[in-house]
Amino acid sequence: MNIDFHYGVIYIVARTGGMAPAEALTVAHACQYVDDATTSGILRFSGGETFERFATAHKLFDYTNTEDDQNRLVWTPFHFLPAGEGETLEEKAVCRPDSAVAREVVRRAIRQRGNDTALHRLGVTLHAYVDTWAHQGFAGIESPTNRVHMLEAEDCTREGWFARLTRATRHLVQHVEEDVLTLALPVGHGAALHYPDQPWAKWHYIDGRNVRIKRHNLPEFIQAAEMTCRAVRAYVAGREDFECQPGLPEDVKAALTKLLDTNRNLDDTKRLQTICEAVKTNAIPGLSESIPDYVPKGLGSWKYKATGLQSDDDSGDRPRWSDVFEKSDYRRFHDAVKEHRFVITQEILPACGLRIA
Template identity: 35%
Template sequence: MQIDGHHTLTYVVARYAGIDHYTAEKVAYSAQYVDEATNDSQIHFENGAMYDRIVSAHKMLDYRNTQELANNLVWIPFHFLPGNAGFPSSETPEGSFINRLICMPDSQVARDMLKMVAQHWERPYAAQMMGVAMHVYADTFAHQGFAGVIHDVNQVDELESTSTSLLQNIKDNLFSYAISESSPLGHGAALSFPDRPYTSWKYQNGLGKKVERDNTKIFLDAADAMCKAMQCWKSRDTSIDIDNQPGLTKDQLALIKHALLTINDDSGDARHKEWLKWLQEDKFELGAVDLSFDIEGQDSWKFKARGEATKIDGVFKYPYSEAFLTSDWKYFHDALKTYRLEIIRDVLPSYGICVA
């Protein structure tokens, strides 16, 4: 998904799940910030304090950077959560290991990921960690059929779409960036096709299987599943009994479907701006909402937490305040680090999946 999915759609779904605006805003900001956390340098403060962070994304589009492509600590835990071929942790699927790494929507691995996150619901970074989880959970739908490693299983051949102008743009990008139609990472050869909510497309995957995708249906399925997960959160159901949650109502699904099909600009940023406008105009029947996502500048979480840096002895240092310890930005990175540690240390190994 792009910013319209991870930020505004997540916000709308959170509100439909019964989450208040203040908390839903944090969840949605964090869900999108997973795609923005691309810097892992230490933060130095003027009083000598330091804070360490990790990356959860590499800015697209440079599929030619092999070192970044091979960073399994980014792609696998945050964007292409392995599906273990649909089997629970008690069963080992047949076939090669790569089949276990392929992302699957709402897999048992994803459910166990949500259970892991549920153990942190009383922590001060709970909303931020739920946002991280909603990013990953949503991507199990959008990125289904692909794996977050360099492998021929990600090959995309005979790419076709009902969106002819978009298809031509994709082919132009493939040529411009010298990306072959057998790009080996994730959905590289398909570029942003899986992340566009308004299109249908089909292709032949690296296993020789014909695949047809209706992204609108996939996004609606994702939204409903996310709603159920957040209803578990609201009710403090740490067992994550998603199947017994009501999910989205028919009217809520209809409003979201209308937005997915109507807001169909090729640019994710343009779609995001339109979603924000719809929220302001109360088209989602939540009451007029003035939502924003500022990645830089004085309204950003980052700036509010750190302030303005000064270069001292060749190192950028920030003014220290006790408020940093309870800032949304620090809580996001606390959640990000906790999530990655436990998904790699606990959840995936329970399925016999070890990544590094």
């Protein structure tokens, strides 16, 4: 999923589920920031203090995508949550919608409700949770499961996605056949392009098992929003049985379905603008407010507010450590990331017979 869902829809669902605007904003920001937190390593302060960060995303065609050990620590816990189903590691690593593993991850986040990282942890968790619908059938490790052949989609032309690629990527795609692209992108749904993340898309392909897979994203995305609303209601109530909580009201579900189906701009940031306008103009029942702009990098970002740093490459910078940093969304997000990754890789997955880190 893209920013239109991870930020816009998650904000809508969080508000509908009973959160105050400030809480919903923190959850939605953390949810989207999982796709933008690409800086890892030690943040060093001028007084000698240090703070460890884990990247929660890599960029498409980044060379780190070829390093399977790194993929397992980035793609698997945050974007392609394994369902733990099957016999082999490759089978267990496949992402399935609303799996038992995914529900346990949500319950673990709700359990941390009293911590100062609780809202950020919920946002990080919801990113991985809703992605189980969008990324189903793919895995966050190098696997034949991720192979895509005969990819086709309704109402989505090749020129549409092709125009969105960078010049270097367009050059690459122009000179490779479909099977070569599949082999070049062995992790996740890279070979399926943007189709898994477009709310309206109807598409199909032949997978690595030579099975024809048909996908219609809209009902899947609405189900993800429905279950997210249940998770938020459970969090607000301090209950872990989130699947038993009420979901989206019917009028909200209908409005959201129409919005996701008709909002078809290939630029996800423009889709987000449309969602924000819908919230502002009461097109979503019960909501009539402005969603603050999302700032991932630079001035106004969580990192800038916490450290004064604007660049991804902060290896040579030494900000001053202070109480401002300790109370910042940036620190809380990265601590939530560490908690989330540990629980998944060291507790939940090993209990399912899957050891990936």
